[in-house]
Amino acid sequence: MKKKSVGNHLAIYLLLTIGAIVMVFPFVWSVLTSFKSLSESLKVPPAIFPEGWNVMNYRDVWSALPFGSFFANTALMIVFRILFSTILSALAAYAFARMEFPFKNLLFVLVLMPMMVPSQIFILPQYLIVSDLGWQNTIKALVIPGMASTFGIFLLRQFFMGIPRELEEAAVLDGCNPGQIFLKVMLPLAKSGIASLAIFTALFAYKDLLWPLVVNTSVEKMPLSSGLAMLQGQYTTNYPQLMAGSVIAIIPMVILFLLFQKQFVEGIDNYEGRKGVKSNKTKTT
DSSP states (O other), X not given: OHHHHHHHHHHHHHHHHHHHHHHHXXXXXXHHHHTSOHHHHTOSSOOSSOSSXXXXXXXXXXXXXXXXXXXXXXXXXXHHHHHHHHHHHHHHHHHHHHOOOTTHHHHHHHHHGGGGSXXXXXXXXXXXXXXXXXXXXXXXXXXXXXXXXHHHHHHHHHHHHTSOHXXXXXXXXXXXXXXXXIIIIIHHHTXXXXXXXXXXXXXXXXXXXXXXXXXXXXXXXOOHHHHHGGGBOSSOBOHHHHHHHHHHHHHHHHHHHHHHHHHHHHHHHHHHHHHHHHHHHHHHO
């Protein structure tokens, strides 16, 4: 029995190791390619390590593109999306989790419906709205379509539903109104979920490519994702420079994750733990 348990653990570790290698390999390959010359990157069979560590690709790509504008536009888009998405998602999630009103379940299903269809379906109507408002090539065009998050409403609703109702009842006895209960009781208890939502929102905004390409064609108004797409030529592509630009673009998100990984892991753990508690209660009843 003990040997079987050890074998199971070894198999799990082996699968996790293989999965980690598969996930890390594209990043490592990008870094290595960014130091190669163009001829080295086109070799067949490909060379894994560069013959000489060429840092000129980073200098050339930095001078070729306005990375300052790219980073500024991306930062503004992320900050405003996080701000509005967390506020609106928290308000809606609390209403669906705790308040009683007509057609609540039906409305919640309608809110979740956008998650069931490809996001590309909404590109055309969103573009027509932005075009009619004259918001093309503006930061508003990048921010407003991402202000409301169906995923955020669902995530925070699960957090609020996992909070014991006794805490709200105690707050009511102390004279708190629904607004005070939301601000002083529920939000502090759901801070790990809000942190997780903020990180997810930042990640989704950072890697958003199609919408910025459609709505902002001016180079000065592009975020990093669509700006890097300019490095890909119609007939040929300088892959070392493209990989150098990708590495530059990856660094901020890596730093962000390293700074907030504790809150991110806590949010996911609490979310899974509350799901387990809820399922156990359901089985008990």
